Every structure is written in structure tokens, then in C-alpha cells.
Amino acid sequence: MTIRFRPSEPTDAAALLRVWRRAVDGTHHFLSAQDRVAIDPLVADYVGSTALRIAEKDGEVVAFMGVTGQNVDSLFIDPAAHGSGIGRSLVDEVARPTTVEVNEQNEGAVAFYKRLGFEVTSRSETDEDGRPYPLLHMRRD
Template structure:
């Protein structure tokens, strides 16, 4: 797999398609998860990163509603939901900031009725991204779901129906 450094932002969205996860995508999304976290979660200490990485490698992604954003057979990013909550949204670093996160979240809103997400408070770019989409914090935790010292913001999509 070759890395693409020169992605044309004007044509990027049109050349990608969203496909349901299959086990043949597993190695690509594990690789994307790792590269994405290393690029965006600089607040994680290395030991915690390794523990989380080991946990993620045990996931059966079929237990979630996972969709991959692909160009040909190359996965650029993926989104995973459980019970209308976005549990994961990760991209290879070269695809971050290209409008593709919006493409996957729009799909999650319209097709999967997503309306919640948990975000690491220290991941300020992700917090801003979800706020821009209309999510608002309704709860803050002092620790993450693994009881580590990484506060989470629990966010819900604000709608005109509320």
C-alpha cells in the first residue's frame, strides 16, 4: 500500500465510497486506528497507548455498525457505532482535514440515526469538529471508560425537535 501525500481536496469526496465493514478490512482499520491515534492523541502516555492498542486489537468489529470510507480497495477512514452512538471515527493522517469526517458522520446521521458521541476532552480538534456538527456536551467524566485519567465529554446531537 502506497501513501498518498498529494490528495486533491476538490475531488477527494467524490472519489470515495462508503462500504460496510468486512473482516478483509480488519488489518487496514487497525493500522488506521494506530496512525490516527498517534497523530491526534498526543495527550496519551505511551503505556496507556499500548494498553489501548492491545484492547482495540481484541475487538470484533462485527459487534459494531462499522463502515469504511474507501477509494478503490484502500480504506482511508472508518466509523463505528453502537446503539446510535459514534464509538469510533478514525482516518489515516493524510486524510484528516479533507472533509471526509463530515462525509462519514453525515452518513451516520442519515442512515444509522447517530445522535451521541464520547470525546476525549484533551482532543480539542475532535471536540470542535463535533460541536461544529451540532453536538453539545451533556456530561463530563473525570476518567475514560477504562478508568484512566482522560476526561470524556459525552455529547448529544442537538436537534430542533428537542
């Protein structure tokens, strides 16, 4: 098994969207069907227009991370690659202190960030678009 990390390229957009869909299908059971459909084109635009960090396993894109400064904007990992250390490796590339917002209902992600040393600093009742998905604001020093 060979894992390689690299910057995204415009030609990666379709593979990145597939990773996002698999990750959300595997971890975001709390999303309503309508919200899932509404978010999909926003993510398609995001992965096609944002500089992201990609993880490839044996030549296949299996994860991506978006970062602004020291904040993890997005981190999605294909469920088939969970537990392989890819998420930890990506997050460890971000300078400290590091911040992230996590859906409170995504218990696996919350536990992942806590294992990496993140602590909850505050909570929002809704996501950034006002949807009823509480966010935990976390920080690691």
C-alpha cells in the same frame, strides 16, 4: 480522488488497525506510552470483530466508524484524510439525535463535533476504563 463508503469485512482488520494507529499517533498526544500499548490489542480485537462503516479513498481504507443505535462509538480518520469531508459524511449517516463521547484532550475532535452541531451535555473525569482521560459527552439533535 474517489471516496467510497462500505461495511467492514473481516479481511479489513489489519488496514483498520493501521488507520487507528495513524489517527492516534496524530491526535492522541495525551495518551501515556503504557496506555497506548495496553489499548492497541483491544482495538485490534474491536476492528476484527465489530461491524464498522469504512471510508476508502482511491481504494485505500482511510477511516472507520462504529455505531450502536444513534451513538458514535468510534470514529478514526487517517490524518492524511483530515479535512476531506469523510468524517462529516460518516457522522451524517447516523440518525439524530446523535451522541458521542470524545476525549476532552483531543481538541481537534472536540472542535470537529462542535462544527457538526454537537453540544457538550456532560463530562466524565476518566475514560470508560478508569484511565485519567476526561470524556466529553456530546449530543446533536
